[in-house]
Amino acid sequence: NAGVTQTPKFQVLKTGQSMTLQCAQDMNHNSMYWYRQDPGMGLRLIYYSASEGTTDKGEVPNGYNVSRLNKREFSLRLESAAPSQTSVYFCASSEAPYTIYFGEGSWLTVV
Amino acid sequence: AQSVAQPEDQVNVAEGNPLTVKCTYSVSGNPYLFWYVQYPNRGLQFLLKYITGDNLVKGSYGFEAEFNKSQTSFHLKKPSALVSDSALYFCAVRDNVKGYSTLTFGKGTMLLVSP
Numbered sequence: 225n226a227g228v229t230q231t232p233k234f235q236v237l238k239t240g241q242s243m244t245l246q247c248a249q250d251m252n253h254n255s256m257y258w259y260r261q262d263p264g265m266g267l268r269l270i271y272y273s274a275s276e277g278t279t280d281k282g283e284v285p286n287g288y289n290v291s292r293l294n295k296r297e298f299s300l301r302l303e304s305a306a307p308s309q310t311s312v313y314f315c316a317s318s319e320a321p322y323t324i325y326f327g328e329g330s331w332l333t334v335v
Numbered sequence: 336a337q338s339v340a341q342p343e344d345q346v347n348v349a350e351g352n353p354l355t356v357k358c359t360y361s362v363s364g365n366p367y368l369f370w371y372v373q374y375p376n377r378g379l380q381f382l383l384k385y386i387t388g389d390n391l392v393k394g395s396y397g398f399e400a401e402f403n404k405s406q407t408s409f410h411l412k413k414p415s416a417l418v419s420d421s422a423l424y425f426c427a428v429r430d431n432v433k434g435y436s437t438l439t440f441g442k443g444t445m446l447l448v449s450p
Contacts, residue, residue, distance in 0.1 A: 255436070264442055266425065266441055269437050
């Protein structure tokens with residue numbers, strides 16, 4: 225009963241390094257999301273994908289890129305990490321417009 | 336755009352007492368409202384949602400929420416709190432931005448249940 229799986233769970237990056245967060249869902253959902261969570265700010269949408277082959281910017285897209293590889297997978301890439309991108313990242317999926325289901329999170333620290 | 340407000344950063348309650356976590360919303364049109372819970376170092380877990388129908392919605396782990404249209408509120412409640420209910424709770428409203436559906440979250444309320 226996997227649901228939404230994201231990797232890695234923890235990562236430390238140096239400023240300027242790049243990395244990709246991987247996400248896969250096994251619920252056959254069309255919609256997938258990447259959010260970031262920062263203390264006192266709730267969750268903010270980075271990017272959204274309504275279906276395979278489509279992506280849209282959310283509230284805070286700067287510094288990120290995404291790829292909807294297929295219906296199951298939606299990756300988030302940091303091309304040149306900055307300390308301001310230290311955060312907890314959550315991948316999610318849904319059969320819009322209803323309940324969104326979240327992964328367990330990826331804790332990213334940029335030093 | 337839609338928005339939600341959780342006016343309390345933290346709620347403290349003794350085990351066995353009833354608990355309420357407050358949420359108010361601002362939407363255009365009919366609201367779709369959600370509650371999620373987050374335990375330490377974990378993802379968000381869906382608790383319950385209001386789409387339409389009965390104003391009292393029952394969800395997971397004994398939680399319920401009352402939708403009040405006139406007060407634009409969707410407060411989370413539980414008759415008898417458990418220490419294990421201690422967690423971060425988020426209220427959210429469905430939002431349609433650029434033609435797609437996502438959730439707009441409140442800032443979260445930390446619930447601490449003391450033994």
